[in-house]
Amino acid sequence: MPFLPDLPIPDGLIFSSGGGAEGAAFADTLFSLFILFLAAKIGEEVFRRINQPGVIGELLGGFIVGPFALGLAHVSITAEVFAELGVVILLFTVGLEVRIDDLVKVGPMAIAVGTIGFILPIIAGVGIGLAIGEEVLPAALIGLALAATSIGITSRVLAEMGVLDRAFSRVILGAAIVDDILALLAIGLLSGFAEGDLGIDTVLTLMAGLAFVGIGLALAPLGRRLPRKLFVWPRFADTPVVPVFIIMFAGALLAQFVGLAAIIGAFVVGLIIAETPVREEVEHGFRSLLGIFAPFFFAVTGANIDMSALIDPELLVIVLILAVMGVLTKLVGGIAGSWKLGKWNSVVVGVGMSPRGEVGIVVSALGLSLGLINREIYAVLLAAVILTTLVAPVMLQWTVPRAPRDERHPEEAGTGAA
Amino acid sequence: MPFLPDLPIPDGLIFSSGGGAEGAAFADTLFSLFILFLAAKIGEEVFRRINQPGVIGELLGGFIVGPFALGLAHVSITAEVFAELGVVILLFTVGLEVRIDDLVKVGPMAIAVGTIGFILPIIAGVGIGLAIGEEVLPAALIGLALAATSIGITSRVLAEMGVLDRAFSRVILGAAIVDDILALLAIGLLSGFAEGDLGIDTVLTLMAGLAFVGIGLALAPLGRRLPRKLFVWPRFADTPVVPVFIIMFAGALLAQFVGLAAIIGAFVVGLIIAETPVREEVEHGFRSLLGIFAPFFFAVTGANIDMSALIDPELLVIVLILAVMGVLTKLVGGIAGSWKLGKWNSVVVGVGMSPRGEVGIVVSALGLSLGLINREIYAVLLAAVILTTLVAPVMLQWTVPRAPRDERHPEEAGTGAA
Numbered sequence: 001m002p003f004l005p006d007l008p009i010p011d012g013l014i015f016s017s018g019g020g021a022e023g024a025a026f027a028d029t030l031f032s033l034f035i036l037f038l039a040a041k042i043g044e045e046v047f048r049r050i051n052q053p054g055v056i057g058e059l060l061g062g063f064i065v066g067p068f069a070l071g072l073a074h075v076s077i078t079a080e081v082f083a084e085l086g087v088v089i090l091l092f093t094v095g096l097e098v099r100i101d102d103l104v105k106v107g108p109m110a111i112a113v114g115t116i117g118f119i120l121p122i123i124a125g126v127g128i129g130l131a132i133g134e135e136v137l138p139a140a141l142i143g144l145a146l147a148a149t150s151i152g153i154t155s156r157v158l159a160e161m162g163v164l165d166r167a168f169s170r171v172i173l174g175a176a177i178v179d180d181i182l183a184l185l186a187i188g189l190l191s192g193f194a195e196g197d198l199g200i201d202t203v204l205t206l207m208a209g210l211a212f213v214g215i216g217l218a219l220a221p222l223g224r225r226l227p228r229k230l231f232v233w234p235r236f237a238d239t240p241v242v243p244v245f246i247i248m249f250a251g252a253l254l255a256q257f258v259g260l261a262a263i264i265g266a267f268v269v270g271l272i273i274a275e276t277p278v279r280e281e282v283e284h285g286f287r288s289l290l291g292i293f294a295p296f297f298f299a300v301t302g303a304n305i306d307m308s309a310l311i312d313p314e315l316l317v318i319v320l321i322l323a324v325m326g327v328l329t330k331l332v333g334g335i336a337g338s339w340k341l342g343k344w345n346s347v348v349v350g351v352g353m354s355p356r357g358e359v360g361i362v363v364s365a366l367g368l369s370l371g372l373i374n375r376e377i378y379a380v381l382l383a384a385v386i387l388t389t390l391v392a393p394v395m396l397q398w399t400v401p402r403a404p405r406d407e408r409h410p411e412e413a414g415t416g417a418a
Numbered sequence: 419m420p421f422l423p424d425l426p427i428p429d430g431l432i433f434s435s436g437g438g439a440e441g442a443a444f445a446d447t448l449f450s451l452f453i454l455f456l457a458a459k460i461g462e463e464v465f466r467r468i469n470q471p472g473v474i475g476e477l478l479g480g481f482i483v484g485p486f487a488l489g490l491a492h493v494s495i496t497a498e499v500f501a502e503l504g505v506v507i508l509l510f511t512v513g514l515e516v517r518i519d520d521l522v523k524v525g526p527m528a529i530a531v532g533t534i535g536f537i538l539p540i541i542a543g544v545g546i547g548l549a550i551g552e553e554v555l556p557a558a559l560i561g562l563a564l565a566a567t568s569i570g571i572t573s574r575v576l577a578e579m580g581v582l583d584r585a586f587s588r589v590i591l592g593a594a595i596v597d598d599i600l601a602l603l604a605i606g607l608l609s610g611f612a613e614g615d616l617g618i619d620t621v622l623t624l625m626a627g628l629a630f631v632g633i634g635l636a637l638a639p640l641g642r643r644l645p646r647k648l649f650v651w652p653r654f655a656d657t658p659v660v661p662v663f664i665i666m667f668a669g670a671l672l673a674q675f676v677g678l679a680a681i682i683g684a685f686v687v688g689l690i691i692a693e694t695p696v697r698e699e700v701e702h703g704f705r706s707l708l709g710i711f712a713p714f715f716f717a718v719t720g721a722n723i724d725m726s727a728l729i730d731p732e733l734l735v736i737v738l739i740l741a742v743m744g745v746l747t748k749l750v751g752g753i754a755g756s757w758k759l760g761k762w763n764s765v766v767v768g769v770g771m772s773p774r775g776e777v778g779i780v781v782s783a784l785g786l787s788l789g790l791i792n793r794e795i796y797a798v799l800l801a802a803v804i805l806t807t808l809v810a811p812v813m814l815q816w817t818v819p820r821a822p823r824d825e826r827h828p829e830e831a832g833t834g835a836a
Contacts, residue, residue, distance in 0.1 A: 025495055026498055026502075027674070029496075030499055030502065030671065031671060037664065041652070041654055041660065044653075044654045045653055048653040048654065049653060054654060076495070076496075077447055077495070077496055078495055078499045080444055081447055081448055081451070081496045084444075234459070235462075235463055235466040235472075236459055236462045236463055236466065239705075241706045241710075242459065245709075246455065249455070250452070253448065253449060253452055287659075287706075288659045288706045288707050
């Protein structure tokens, strides 16, 4: 890249257009990005050809070239940024597919699924924590690490299967929002307890999070009144893609700023844009962006999988118990909260809520940094989180075809007409 | 991002989906990217509204938010990677617009423009270097820093003006390839001289560079025989966008590997894809990618502008002399090499070849690291390079409308029909 700072440059990189001071790191970063992308696509191809979810192939491709296997690619901050933008764009495009009215319709159900499916894993985690001899606070941390759903993988699988318009998909998406708000509250409470001061900060953070989602959902129906020219008034914009990209990016950053996940912000922006006349144009224009960025999310997720905790048989047992309880509790949450959708539909909701991700990792890292848990428990938690993530796509592929579309209840019937 | 390594995380970032070990750097990087993009687009908007080239607005937007002005955004390696991919995608899409036959037709002219426009700045630079009291080798370095054209800015302006199909555009693009090969040779020779061993490496590097371009240009016409299904055979590919992105990325990395600029590789891949039946689909699909990535190139270039050398009046004079001579020598190269295109058309070629960029920076950094030049001369060279870059878009906007399309000579006439 041009105009680099004035530092000596390493030999052999002097020709590189990415030369200069950070030349080596730059070239390595670019090469790793290419390898991660290529591995994800090859992995997807192989898995699709054996009729398995492409996303597992992408995860595995990333794992194989990543630092815990072949080591061909390293996961730089740049790769993480590509991955984050990938999942942000993914959730934004998922938001584009959802009509706000349909989401509001399943609101009570989503709240039930989200809440039950958040409390049960905490109880299970605390139980397991106490059973293996941890104190109350560490046990609570284990529970919390097991609580929060990560919607990225599920969204991708549902989109791949073409069932984002089904009621269970909307319940999952709504429940993911509820889940994220509860995580916001719980992490605030836990850090407050651990640091001995449960200040007004937690309350403020929670209120900011609720306000963000509330205002976003309230604004969405107003999108119908926005004219197309609002999105293409800038001279630089022939299409709404760049202006909407800016809005999406801003929404993701704002969500992150108030303490929510960036993807929740992108999803809410997607909901709003879905109501405007530019929806189809944006959906079309974002297809290439999704195709280029999203694979990084799955490849990087795969590349970061460190299964070393699974080598010790004793730890392996704890990992498996945590992972199984993690899936079971979300399954119960899904079934109990969305029973009205019918048996298999509610099972799909539970399965869809199973993958844990960034919040689980962040909570575990928080526990480690606060001294609540040691490195062993930390590794165990990571491995359990990863397992729930790997299992979900397979289970979704198995359960979704069993969930009938013709269940006789208003939500699912309503969808068919939409 | 999920699955981060097991390190403590900074307070306040625990909610961030980008949390974890590198949480702070990650959040900062993401925010800086947003600011750079936003600034580029606001800058472009302002400049378009006052009927000036949008690209200057993007550069200026980046400069204003960058570390040498307001400091709202910092230029991380991630931003450099986005910028590099931006200019790679830009040159790839430019390649899509060019037919290989048309490029070969202007081949001799491009070689003349590229060669004359490479030798003259070296002579001028050496002269100025000797005049300010430098030794031969440092003076040669100053000449070389002034020699190599950077095609990114010119491509963008020509595309913005809708004149990529004109003969002068093709001459510029062809001459840029010649220019890059000469730079490859010259840098090899200079480092050889400076390090006292002029080995076989230089010859090998040059041959690899020539082979890359030669094979690429020879392959391009074969593109016509490639069926569409070759680009969409993977199950993951509904459209050719993702496979072609992989090929473009590989071409850019390969060019960099053999010592050429990454953008030359992307341009050559663009030439090849332009001959295939998927050209239009790819062009369409890459429009959003171009819209999202390319602004980073200009914003980052702007953000890295450090004009501190211009504060000292004595240095300022040298900067201005170097910049003026830099533009004049390219102008003479353009006029002398492409005189057959007619007066104004050949002036446009010269103006289009004026912007210097990454190679100038890299050569200057090389000179600094080899101890050939001191920090003052280094800063002077950077400032001169930047000036040639800033001046070109304005001059292009002034000269292109004066270059008549109806010049009576086979190349330009042939273009009208294409």
